[in-house]
Amino acid sequence: MVDHRLRSAWTPDSAETAALPTKAVRWLTRRIGRLSPGAPPAPDSAFVVPPSRIPEKARAELVEVVGTDHVLEEAGERLGRTGGMSYLDLLRRRYPGGLLIPDTVVLPADPEQVQRVLDVCVAHDIGVVPFGGGTSVVGGVTALRGDKQAVVVLDLERLNRLVSVDPTSRLAVFQAGVRAPDAQRLLAVHGFTLGHVPQSYERATLGGFAATRSAGQASSGYGRFEDMVQGVRLATPSGEWRLGVAPASAAGPNLRALAVGSEGTLGVITEVTVRIRPLPERERYEGFVLDGWERATDAVRVLAQNGLLADITRVSDEDETEVSFALKGGLATTAVRRYLAARGITRPCLLILGWHDRAPQRKRALRILRAAGAVSLGRAPGEAWRHGRFAGPRQRDALLDLGVCVETLETATHWSGLGELYExxxxxxxxxxxxxxxxxxxxxAYETGASLYFTVLAARDPHDPFGQWERAKQAASEAISENTRGTITHHHAVGLDHAPYLRAEIGDVGMAVLAAAKHATDPTGVLNPGKLGL
Amino acid sequence: MVDHRLRSAWTPDSAETAALPTKAVRWLTRRIGRLSPGAPPAPDSAFVVPPSRIPEKARAELVEVVGTDHVLEEAGERLGRTGGMSYLDLLRRRYPGGLLIPDTVVLPADPEQVQRVLDVCVAHDIGVVPFGGGTSVVGGVTALRGDKQAVVVLDLERLNRLVSVDPTSRLAVFQAGVRAPDAQRLLAVHGFTLGHVPQSYERATLGGFAATRSAGQASSGYGRFEDMVQGVRLATPSGEWRLGVAPASAAGPNLRALAVGSEGTLGVITEVTVRIRPLPERERYEGFVLDGWERATDAVRVLAQNGLLADITRVSDEDETEVSFALKGGLATTAVRRYLAARGITRPCLLILGWHDRAPQRKRALRILRAAGAVSLGRAPGEAWRHGRFAGPRQRDALLDLGVCVETLETATHWSGLGELYExxxxxxxxxxxxxxxxxxxxxAYETGASLYFTVLAARDPHDPFGQWERAKQAASEAISENTRGTITHHHAVGLDHAPYLRAEIGDVGMAVLAAAKHATDPTGVLNPGKLGL
Structure with missing residues (x-):
């Protein structure tokens, strides 16, 4: 059973805490101004948890399906699955009042039980929020009621099995609730890896990856999660839906691509069939510095267009590079700056490459980097990045404690428009x-374009902490959405937060098609009300 | 304007004829039995072309949109866009009687006119069959009326422009009616190639490739057409629909993947934005022989799973290899067989590799092939294949003249099921x-599986030429469809011929979703009636 207290912050019990060194805090204050700490995560008792609105008959039927131990209505259990992990979600746990608390938590054991739970919810017109790791940063698991009398969280944590492995075809079938580290562990026994390592890795589930079109840090080598998904099994109010019988097909539109990314609005993903790969024999992480953002992104473009991206390829702009140097210490010394300046680099942009085997490609990539004027910093920055690769969300908790407004947002566009969108x-x-x-x-990075991932820090406005970020997010979203070549989200998904911008991207016809597909699989609209604007 | 007479056979005027050498015919007769030639393509005058059923008012409105020269009702023009290029389509031109002849041919000049033509057809409840190269081999352009009073063929041949090229992002925007050779020619001016070379290359259009999820002979290097498509523009009865603002996105389900493969049932594709690549500097085609189908396909699997497929990778089973040798002559000599036998190869399977640059990969691939016992035949078989790569459909005309029943069909599955599906x-x-x-x-070939492409020859049954093939096709389709891991089509699309098998592949829910999407974009069902079972 999940410890609901984990939900008041990202940090799992098992993870090391990410307290910031005093030096870093001092540097940050200089950069973004005086901080007003306060507002620690509130205890459960600070939240008003209304009685569950699930009708008694519905509760009895749910108990009949999953057993009495797996229908939870205690305040702690419900608070533990309330909302996701966006900055605003975390704020709501520090400034009690704005939480949408689900009425009940239901924990089915297998795909068949998921189907039967849906049937009960349809019969009683109860909303259903599918819940995996709960790591959505876009309101994807917010327990909106829509026009329903009540809403349950359908927690998939018991669907935690590796169903089968086909080493010849390099395929594995997982139940949807398997968390990423467990998937890695289960596959490693067979000598395989999934290669999907988003920053939400420590908590997130395979079903969630599929539902949200996740992209991991190693997407340059292993692809986006949607590229890995070869098959899906969903429970829907219109019945079970299985897709994906072959590696490729021309049997009409690719409906698997419709199920993937549907964010729980068309069905509950209960199983995913994913492409797997042998565990790499050798991993090598290293750092380079290039001069200026334009040259740095251009080097990545050339790598991408020559098929020479490292499995992990990540280049920071000048501000992010400055922070890397400042927070890591050591490298930021005047000596390093002087060293780089002597090599023509006055506006350093840090490039991290992570290679999983693929030595021949690395050799050719290094030639391209040298031609672009890149200076190698050796393995240290690569290993440092690798060590802290999942620390971002945890550091956010520490920053929140300090009174910082901290959030990320992301987009993607084609190469020729990247500079303009960035600005x-x-x-x-x-x-x-x-x-x-x-x-x-x-x-x-892709042959035709790349993502842009922004991290924003500012001194939190203690008088209007929510409005402060809402206005900034809106301004950024409008800048993306008005640029007709940028997507509102490259891998965070739509949820509630991006729903207002979806129409501009997929058009009136696209919205009508989504609504029609929704009506076909979920005629009464019980599934994840409000998400994707549905 | 298209010469409708071309439609009585595949062979374009410009192409060399593909008469079969006497030796080959003699060999074939030995193999499949006595042939009963006859039934040459019938002249247009042999077909009863009923008067157009387009109401006068609708005709006048169509003329207003596209001009009087672009609304064609002459028998020859209508016969010229009647049906596609399947064996049964070709038979229908040799045994007159079964053709579904469209009432009118409309040739809009641009995407705006396509939209207005649709509006006229919706207003008058007239069916619309979008028509590119007319190369469908699955009944995808058959002029079914459905419940409509009349049906027009919407020929996209005037949408023949390269709209723009973005060399930095490696993107090109084409109008949908551009034929593949023209696309290549237009891109070559800019130093780029599309790399999409299906066997229908000489006739087919980019819009058609997108509508049918085409896969070209170089798919191992350049990907399937759906992988190349970064954006689409469609005219639909519900209004224009544009998709694709970024190289990748998580903005809900990938609706581009719904438009691609919709076979004209959801909208008429008027523009496609495709990823392009620099023209290769060097091309190298070569042949190898492996011992037996299992070892041969396994070698391709290992290449695929190591990222070492040649851009063109094609391996034939023993029967196809025997025919290659027999028809090409020379190689089939006892001496060659003795040469191969001395190297352990008694069941030769021919492997053709075509490399576009990528010398480093070739070197590594050759090591894998040597380990699999492959014997190199050098460049001759590769060049021979390359020379004849588009000849298949033309040879079919010659075979039909000889009284042969000749057709192809295809499927795909995961590696572990490939041998069983093949059998x-x-x-x-x-x-x-x-x-x-x-x-x-x-x-x-893919990391997780591969396609199987069957070519079937038999002595045509002169008493029941249609039924003979219909029964064989049904038997093969059932064998695929009952194997729960095979797709009914890897790249020929659904059209009419595969529609009965679609439900088994995408489920009741999938069919309901398709119908719902159709209702959203085409509420009165004017678009390509009957295709995809819609």
């Missing part, structure tokens, strides 16, 4: 916040 | 036909 989003954030620190990196 | 389909075809020659190759 537009940065400008919007700088205009919307007071003395913010806006950092950016490209961590997902 | 099942082969057995079904051998059981359904008298003394057939059933050949097979793998020409599209």
């Amino acid at each position: 537009k989003v940065r400008s919007a954030l700088h205009a919307a916040l007071d003395r913010p620190l806006v950092m950016c990196h490209v961590s997902h | 099942k389909v082969r057995s079904a075809l051998h059981a359904a036909l008298d003394r057939p020659l059933v050949m097979c190759h793998v020409s599209h």
Whole structure:
């Protein structure tokens, strides 16, 4: 059973805490201004948890399906599955009042029970929020009621099995509730890896990855999660739905691509069939510095267009590089700057490459980097990044304690528009916040374009902590959405937060098609009300 | 304007004819039995072309949109866009009677006119069959009326422009009616290639490739057409629909993947944005022989799973290899067989590799092939294949003249099921036909599986030429469909011929979702009636 207290912050019990060194805090204060700490996570008792609105008959039927131990209505259990992990979600746990608490938590044991739980919810017109790791940063698991009398969280944590492995075809079938580290562990026994390592790795589930079109840090080598998914099994109010019988097909539109990314609105993903790969024999992480954002992103473009991206390829802009240097210490010394300047680098942009085997490609990639004027920093920055690769969300808790407004947002566009989109989003954030620190990196590159991932830090406005970020997010989203070549989200998904911008991206016809597909699989609209604007 | 007479056979005027050498015919007769030639393509005058059923008012409105020269009702023009290029389509031109002839041909000039033509057809409840190269081999352009009073063919040949090229992002925007050779020519001016070379290359259009999820001979290097498509523009009865603002996105389900493969049932694709690549500097085609189908396909699997597929990778089974040798002559000599036998190869399976640059990968691939016992035949078989790569459909015309029943069909599955699916389909075809020659190759390989492409030759039954093939096709389709891991089509699409098998593959829920999407974009069902079972 999940410890609901974990939900008041990202940090799992098992993970090391990420307290910030005094030096870093001092540096940050200089950069973004005086901080007003306070508002620690509130205890459960600070929240008003209303009685569950699930009708008694529905509760009895749910108990009949999953057993009495797996229908939970205690305040702690419900608070433990309330909302996701966005900055605003975390704020709501520090400023009690705005939480949408589900009425009941239901924990089915297998795909068949998921189907039967849906049938009960349809019969009683109860909303259903599918719940995996609960790591959504876009309101994807917010327990909106919509027009329903009550809403249950359908927690998939008991669907935690590796169903089968086909080493010849390099395929594995997992139940949807398997968490990423467990998937890795289960596959490693067979000598395989999934290669999917998003920053939410420590908590997130395979079903969640599929539902949200996740992209991991190693997407340059292993692809996006949607590229790995070869099959899905869903429970829907219209019955079970299985897709994916072959590696490729022309049997009409690719409906698997419709189920993937549906964010729980079309069905509950209960199983995923994923492509797996042998565990790498050797991993090598290393750092380079290039001169200026344009040259740095251009080098990544050339790597991408020559098929020479490292499995992990991530390049930071000047501000993010400065922070890397400042927080890590050591490297930021005047000596290093002088060393780089002597090599023509006055606007350092840090490039991290992580190679899983693939030595021949590395050799050719290094030639391209040298031609672009890159200076190698050796393995240290690569290993440092690797060590801290999942620390971001945990550091956020520490920053929140300090009184920092901290959030990330992301987009993607084609190469020729990347510079303009970068400037537009940065400008919007700088205009919307007071003395913010806006950092950016490209961590997902393709032949035709790349993602932009922004991290924003500012001194939290203690008088309007929610409005402060809402306005900044809106400004950034409008900058993306008005740029007709940028997507509102490259891998965070739509949830509630991006729903207002979806129509601009997929058009009136696209919205009508989504609504129609929803009506076909979920005629009464019980599934994840409000998400994707549905 | 298209010369409708071309439609009585595949062979374009410009192409060399593909008469079969006497030696080959003699060999074939020995293999499949006595042939009863006859039934040459009938002249247009042999067909009863009923008067157009388009109401006068609708005709006038269509003329207003596209001009009087672009609304064609002459018998020849209508016959010229009647049906596609399947064996049964070709038979219908030799045994007049079964053609579904469209009422009118409309040729809009641009995407705006396509939209307005749709609006007229919706207003008058007239069916619309989008028409590119007309190369469908699954009944995808058959002019079914459905419940409509009349049906027009919407020929996209005037949408023949390269709209823009973005060399930095490696993107090109094409109008949908651009034929593949023209696309290549237009891109070559900019130093780029599309790399999409299906066997229908000489005729087919980019819009058609997108509508049918085409896969070209170089799919191992350049990907399937759906992988190349970064954006689409469609005209639909519900309004224009544009998709694709970024190289990747998590903005809900990938609706681009719903538009691609919709076979004209959800909208008329008017523009496609495709990823392009620099023209290769060097091309190298070569042949190898491996011992037996299992070892041969396994070698391709190992290449695929190590990222070492040649851009063109194609391996033939023993029967197809025998035919290659027999028809090409020379190689089939006893001396060659003795040469191969001395190297342990008694069941030769021909492997063709075509490399576009990528010398380092070739070197590593050759090591794998040597380990698998492959014997190199040098460049001659590779060049021979390359020379004849588009000849298949033309040879079919010559075979039809000789009285041969000749058709192809294809499927795909995961590696671990490939051998079983191969045997099942082969057995079904051998059981359904008298003394057939059933050949097979793998020409599209993936990490997790591969396609199987069957070519079937048999002596045509002059008394029941249609039923003979219909029964064989049904037997093969059932063998695929009952194997729960095979797709009914890897790249030929669904059209009419595969529609009965679609439900088994995508489920009741999938069919309901397709119908719902259709209702959203095309509420009155004017678009390509009957295709995809819609």
